[in-house]
Amino acid sequence: xxxxxxxxxxxxxxxxxxxxxxxxxxxxxxxxxxxxxxxxxxxxxxxxxxxxxxxxxxxxxxxxxxxxxxxxxxxxxxxxxxxxxxxxxxxxxxxxxxxxxxxxxxxxxxxxxxxxxxxxxxxxxxxxxxxxxxxxxxxxxxxxxxxxxxxxxxxxxxxxxxxxxxxxxxxxxxxxxxxxxxxxxxxxxxxxxxxxxxxxxxxxxxxxxxxxxxxxxxxxxxxxxxxxxxxxxxxxxxxxxxxxxxxxxxxxxxxxxxxxxxxxxxxxxxxxxxxxxxxxx
Amino acid sequence: xxxxxxxxxxxxxxxxxxxxxxxxxxxxxxxxxxxxxxxxxxxxxxxxxxxxxxxxxxxxxxxxxxxxxxxxxxxxxxxxxxxxxxxxxxxxxxxxxxxxxxxxxxxxxxxxxxxxxxxxxxxxxxxxxxxxxxxxxxxxxxxxxxxxxxxxxxxxxxxxxxxxxxxxxxxxxxxxxxxxxxxxxxxxxxxxxxxxxxxxxxxxxxxxxxxxxxxxxxxxxxxxxxxxxxxxxxxxxxxxxxxxxxxxxxxxxxxxxxxxxxxxxxxxxxxxxxxxxxxxx
Numbered sequence: 066x067x068x069x070x071x072x073x074x075x076x077x078x079x080x081x082x083x084x085x086x087x088x089x090x091x092x093x094x095x096x097x098x099x100x101x102x103x104x105x106x107x108x109x110x111x112x113x114x115x116x117x118x119x120x121x122x123x124x125x126x127x128x129x130x131x132x133x134x135x136x137x138x139x140x141x142x143x144x145x146x147x148x149x150x151x152x153x154x155x156x157x158x159x160x161x162x163x164x165x166x167x168x169x170x171x172x173x174x175x176x177x178x179x180x181x182x183x184x185x186x187x188x189x190x191x192x193x194x195x196x197x198x199x200x201x202x203x204x205x206x207x208x209x210x211x212x213x214x215x216x217x218x219x220x221x222x223x224x225x226x227x228x229x230x231x232x233x234x235x236x237x238x239x240x241x242x243x244x245x246x247x248x249x250x251x252x253x254x255x256x257x258x259x260x261x262x263x264x265x266x267x268x269x270x271x272x273x274x275x276x277x278x279x280x281x282x283x284x285x286x287x288x289x290x291x292x293x294x295x296x297x298x299x300x301x302x303x304x305x306x307x308x309x310x311x312x313x314x315x316x317x318x319x320x321x322x323x324x325x326x327x328x329x330x331x332x333x334x335x336x337x338x339x340x341x342x343x344x345x346x
Numbered sequence: 347x348x349x350x351x352x353x354x355x356x357x358x359x360x361x362x363x364x365x366x367x368x369x370x371x372x373x374x375x376x377x378x379x380x381x382x383x384x385x386x387x388x389x390x391x392x393x394x395x396x397x398x399x400x401x402x403x404x405x406x407x408x409x410x411x412x413x414x415x416x417x418x419x420x421x422x423x424x425x426x427x428x429x430x431x432x433x434x435x436x437x438x439x440x441x442x443x444x445x446x447x448x449x450x451x452x453x454x455x456x457x458x459x460x461x462x463x464x465x466x467x468x469x470x471x472x473x474x475x476x477x478x479x480x481x482x483x484x485x486x487x488x489x490x491x492x493x494x495x496x497x498x499x500x501x502x503x504x505x506x507x508x509x510x511x512x513x514x515x516x517x518x519x520x521x522x523x524x525x526x527x528x529x530x531x532x533x534x535x536x537x538x539x540x541x542x543x544x545x546x547x548x549x550x551x552x553x554x555x556x557x558x559x560x561x562x563x564x565x566x567x568x569x570x571x572x573x574x575x576x577x578x579x580x581x582x583x584x585x586x587x588x589x590x591x592x593x594x595x596x597x598x599x600x601x602x603x604x605x606x607x608x609x610x611x612x613x614x615x616x617x618x619x620x621x622x623x624x625x626x627x
Contacts, residue, residue, distance in 0.1 A: 156424045186582045188539070221502045223539035224564045224580045234541040258469070258504035260515040283505045288569050299505045 085110030089320035137173035138317035146198025216250035252277035366391030368602035417596035418454035427479030497531035533558035
């Protein structure tokens with residue numbers, strides 16, 4: 066039984082127009098190769114990463130995506146605001162301002178924020194520094210027409226990547242920032258375990274800026290590279306997709322998979338598998 | 347600055363009377379060796395594991411702890427309620443009833459529950475099966491004078507060990523079970539990342555049955571064995587200790603560390619380190 070059998074609102078061929086390849090999934094591909102791969106596969110959107118864009122050069126990457134006609138669904142990533150010194154925090158903010166500029170040049174309207182972790186044991190201070198950091202870059206985001214997507218990360222990353230660990234916490238933060246320029250990114254890997262997930266997805270109505278698919282593999286071995294292809298793990302992806310759809314989110318759906326085995330697979334095969342699994346949601 | 351300097355309510359020599367060695371910390375020691383180690387170190391309590399008790403034999407383990415005069419702070423572990431078939435769930439419940447009997451024989455009043463994960467993708471069904479399982483064993487727990495400690499586990503374990511992943515969720519479950527025989531176990535490793543932690547510790551007042559210390563090491567490499575000695579990681583242990591104390595919990599404080607390097611260290615050295623770090627909280 067597929068999603069299409071149970072929910073007339075989900076039309077998998079219509080959904081295919083919303084599919085986006087997040088570049089993290091094809092780690093060995095340059096921007097040029099990923100763009101060409103999307104065109105061959107008929108995937109209409111791409112989520113770019115700053116390190117890949119830097120390798121290619123911002124101007125050349127911009128030319129490649131413009132000429133391709135692909136939609137750029139997001140640029141990953143800004144964030145990483147907390148730091149031990151005021152000087153280092155200023156440096157992080159400057160880097161985020163550059164990321165906003167790069168997003169605008171690349172023609173996307175969304176910068177994904179991985180907010181950063183505590184540089185010491187004080188997680189509340191890290192959370193305050195995250196809020197200060199987003200507030201500091203917000204005026205330029207507004208001026209540039211770039212939305213800021215706060216991505217809550219799985220609590221496994223609380224000490225190293227993001228002190229923002231639940232959708233509810235991200236929404237509380239966004240409530241306080243009080244700007245339509247800031248919203249959330251929902252990644253099924255990061256949120257699937259949350260007892261409050263469906264209530265918080267409902268609460269996120271109108272504030273969902275991006276939606277990422279992958280899966281949680283069992284057993285977990287490497288916490289960084291245990292993400293899997295949709296359908297290979299334990300996440301109720303169809304249920305989460307329906308809940309996000311029900312909020313009225315009809316934007317891009319990025320497939321973002323950090324997995325060594327997938328990185329070692331030829332990219333065209335990975336994209337074919339993504340399309341197959343996506344059509345079965 | 348140690349806890350004793352900042353908080354007159356914390357008296358580290360008085361706290362030492364509450365220190366308990368959870369057997370998981372000294373994986374290579376039998377019950378006999380762990381009991382002898384606690385006596386040598388002057389650690390007054392021990393938390394036992396069922397697999398270790400079974401190796402020694404229940405009667406012999408009981409004799410060893412009784413003759414030692416050690417307090418048995420808990421028996422680990424019951425739980426693991428969700429299963430694909432009704433027959434398997436019944437088998438799990440029978441195992442929990444045996445665990446209650448063993449706890450009573452060993453002279454502890456606390457059975458720690460690691461509640462179990464979904465056997466399939468349906469995490470809500472797993473959560474319902476956990477609640478049904480605890481309700482099924484509750485009458486015998488009451489009759490035997492054994493309290494049931496629901497231990498929320500870090501969300502990293504949601505797919506493999508426990509669909510109960512936050513303190514708030516555990517308290518919601520306990521609210522519904524509505525029995526003073528059921529409470530929570532707070533383990534700093536499992537809860538430190540939670541944005542609602544301190545509010546939920548306050549809410550747990552009167553329902554905290556056990557308290558476990560260890561630390562979260564950075565970087566995380568092995569999700570099962572990355573627990574560290576207090577002070578070696580990033581958890582604000584002193585702050586959590588103070589919050590738990592403030593609820594009026596003055597029961598045993600178990601040190602439970604799953605870490606291969608610690609398992610490979612001579613047990614007496616591990617216990618000396620535990621006492622040193624515990625006195626510095």
